[in-house]
Amino acid sequence: MSEPVVNTVNVVLLGPPGAGKSTIAEAIAEHYNLITISTGQRLRAEVEARSMVGRAVKDRLDRGELVPDSLMDRLLRSGFESFDPDRGFLLDGYPRTMRQAIGLFAMLADYGRHLDAVLALDVDDEEVVRRLSGRRICEGPLIDEPFPIHIDDLASMLRCRERGGRAVQREDDRADVVRQRLLVYHEQTQPLLAYYRAEALLVSVSALGRPAEVARRAENVLQTAIQARI
Numbered sequence: 001m002s003e004p005v006v007n008t009v010n011v012v013l014l015g016p017p018g019a020g021k022s023t024i025a026e027a028i029a030e031h032y033n034l035i036t037i038s039t040g041q042r043l044r045a046e047v048e049a050r051s052m053v054g055r056a057v058k059d060r061l062d063r064g065e066l067v068p069d070s071l072m073d074r075l076l077r078s079g080f081e082s083f084d085p086d087r088g089f090l091l092d093g094y095p096r097t098m099r100q101a102i103g104l105f106a107m108l109a110d111y112g113r114h115l116d117a118v119l120a121l122d123v124d125d126e127e128v129v130r131r132l133s134g135r136r137i138c139e140g141p142l143i144d145e146p147f148p149i150h151i152d153d154l155a156s157m158l159r160c161r162e163r164g165g166r167a168v169q170r171e172d173d174r175a176d177v178v179r180q181r182l183l184v185y186h187e188q189t190q191p192l193l194a195y196y197r198a199e200a201l202l203v204s205v206s207a208l209g210r211p212a213e214v215a216r217r218a219e220n221v222l223q224t225a226i227q228a229r230i
């Protein structure tokens with residue numbers, strides 16, 4: 001991957017479930033040396049740890065419903081508190097409601113930061129259902145970082161088996177829950193696209209194709225958008 005050209009950018013990543021946000025987030029964060037806050041991952045870690053927060057949110061996650069804004073705001077603030085001020089951030093999975101988006105502007109002002117760009121990943125519902133119904137997480141005692149694989153991608157299934165892992169389906173990747181997550185996305189999160197477009201922050205890319213291709217596309221549009229703002 002090429003050297004970052006612009007440093008310390010603050011980016012929000014938007015897209016429906018199954019758009020590949022976490023995979024693209026990883027590539028972009030590496031490219032710009034950003035700290036990533038993935039709210040979904042954080043919440044799943046809380047559930048795994050059976051913490052108080054985890055116990056409070058588990059049912060909502062399992063049903064594909066959103067966690068209340070007040071709890072999300074606290075989670076995000078605690079992330080910002082521990083930030084290295086010299087590094088930019090990438091938010092993966094936040095904001096997801098209009099209230100969160102408005103709250104984010106206020107929160108960023110409190111920490112002396114601003115958004116440079118909002119990157120939206122485009123993918124239609126049919127492709128989301130295909131991806132998520134076949135998605136599995138490869139995990140096992142020898143695997144430090146569980147990683148996503150797909151039942152149609154034999155190479156990824158083999159990679160998992162070679163590392164002694166097993167393919168586990170996320171509770172919220174079941175077909176009925178995927179439909180619910182899509183509904184929530186269209187009702188609550190999609191309106192943020194128009195909001196950020198009006199703020200002249202939105203850039204979008206197609207999320208179709210191999211993750212490396214999508215990541216390259218995303219880096220290119222981000223670079224152009226960020227340079228236009230300098």
Ligand code: AMP
Pocket residue numbers: 017039040041043060061064065066067068072092093094095096097100172181
């Ligand atoms: P994700 O891994 O981003 O698809 O998130 C998994 C689940 O975590 C979502 O279906 C929600 O239940 C919850 N979640 C993650 N981010 C948020 C957020 N910003 N607001 C409310 N709920 C969230």
